[in-house]
Amino acid sequence: MSQSEPPGGLLGLSYDGETRVFEALKIVSTAIIVLVGAWPIYWMTQLAFTEYETVEGAVTVFPTPEIFTVGNFTVLTDPEMYTYMFNTVVVAIGTIVTVVIVSLVAGYGLARLDFPQKENFARILLLGYLFSPIVIGIPLYQIWRSIGLLGTRIGLIIALSAVSMPFAVWLMWKYIMTIPEAHEEAAWVDGASRWRGFRDVVVPQCRPAIIAAALFAFALAWNDFTFAQILLPQTDTTTFAPGILRAMGQAQFLPDAYLMAISLAMTLPPLLFAYFMQSYLLKGFQVRAL
């Protein structure tokens, strides 16, 4: 193809030969990723649609018509499960809203306003990553108990927000730095206040970073087991992860097919998020100086 064929690359192949090897490797890799990445989700789905008596006894690969059922999903209306999932949704939304608002404001402050020690402040924030949820959770149990936040969803939202905060603030700060300050100056010249400039100029341009921070907070809240396990000891406010583990401990028989049906319901929101938000998400994470 090209005029000057590059001298042999790896394995002494020509550029086109190398391209063919590369294409083959790519197809094999894709196949492995599909297998490893999609397989557990497929397995969960097929078990969720299979009669639970069948699931208990034998290995099934596909829910053929005679063992196919949607009956497993009735477990979603079970008041206990419904409560767990409802609590998880409340906590996730609460965490996302808190993280986005606080990190946007702080990120703007770090990027645009001058105040002493701000670089050091951001560095110290990152030290927060060193604290294991267990290291924080055990003392937090006592602290929350003495100020009355133990067993409340608000208490969990505060804990989770604070954990995703350092990362979100850092992301927002670096992202706002990439937006030219001239855009705001133009608004100021037209008589806008700093608040108006922030609201009408900066926030709309921050969309990728907002989505990245929101998704990070969502993953943290949706995933969380440790904090919920320690901070929500009562059943009526607990979230999905510790709730289902406790339910499994108490119930004599909670069929696997039911568990898979619930798991599928809890997997769909992340899957939809990942599908529709991925370009924003990747753009938000393009910030290099983390």
Next chain:
Amino acid sequence: MASETGESIRPRGTYIPWDELPVERETVAGIGTVLPVVVLYLLIAVFPIAFAFWASLHNIHTLNPQWEWVGLANYVEVLNISTFWGSLWRGIVYMVGSTLLQLAVGLWMALVLNRITRGQKLLTAVVFTAYLIPTIIVSLVALRVFDPLGGVFQMMGAEWFGLWDSQTAPLGSRDWAMRLLILIGSWKFAVFVTIFTLAQLRAIPDRFYEAAKVCGANRWQMFRDITLPRLMGIVLVVVLLRSIFMFNKFDIIWQLTQGGPGNATTTLPVLAYKTVYTDQAYGLANAISVVMFLFLFAAAIIYFKLFNPSEEVETTT
């Protein structure tokens, strides 16, 4: 450049008494913007750590509000209990094993996802889902497929590869529990590496590769001289974060094995949790937490001294 003219056009609101104060108004506003972060940070990081340190100096039964001052006795006890050193070692095995596997798999997935043309969006979504679904679901599915009663992986391992006996639950076996924990955790968390590296790969302009091609570079040279340097900074940061997260990991271990069989998968976070809720020794557990934090702190400082990830990132911007 902006700051020269910026001063004059920055908006000034109506008169507020603090305009008279010796500090700049901008300083006040700046500190105001980070105040919520500071409050949250104090509440969730600084106070608990201070509290943990204070509690670690006392002998406390978990359910008993009476604290008995014992000074550093808990720390002496922590360093003397045999399970501590074993747990530290297992934690390091888990951390290093998981981080290396996740780095390799995560980078590989990012490179492949960046290059495929058909079904890219869907496959990326499927891969990302692994990171976003609750850990408990990963655990439930894993417990299910490794169950001796109708678990498909258990069956494949026993019948196809003869790795274990058809009656054994691999997650309950001393030989396999730790390896499987590393594998299952990596399935989920390798995606963290993928997300960051894929974002970096997307940011490399195509013209870099076109220019290299015109200059006669082969694929390996392009990878070595264009792709790798652009990834280096973020890889160093991601390795640091993943190591810390894996060392601190509690949830997936507790859900899959509860630290068992015996102590085969008890890492430090699991040991701390068991000390609070099984041994009811709240003071001792806090001493373990503080020691854990100090270990990580020391390790992080060494890592920064060796590689300086933040500087690396800044210079490649």
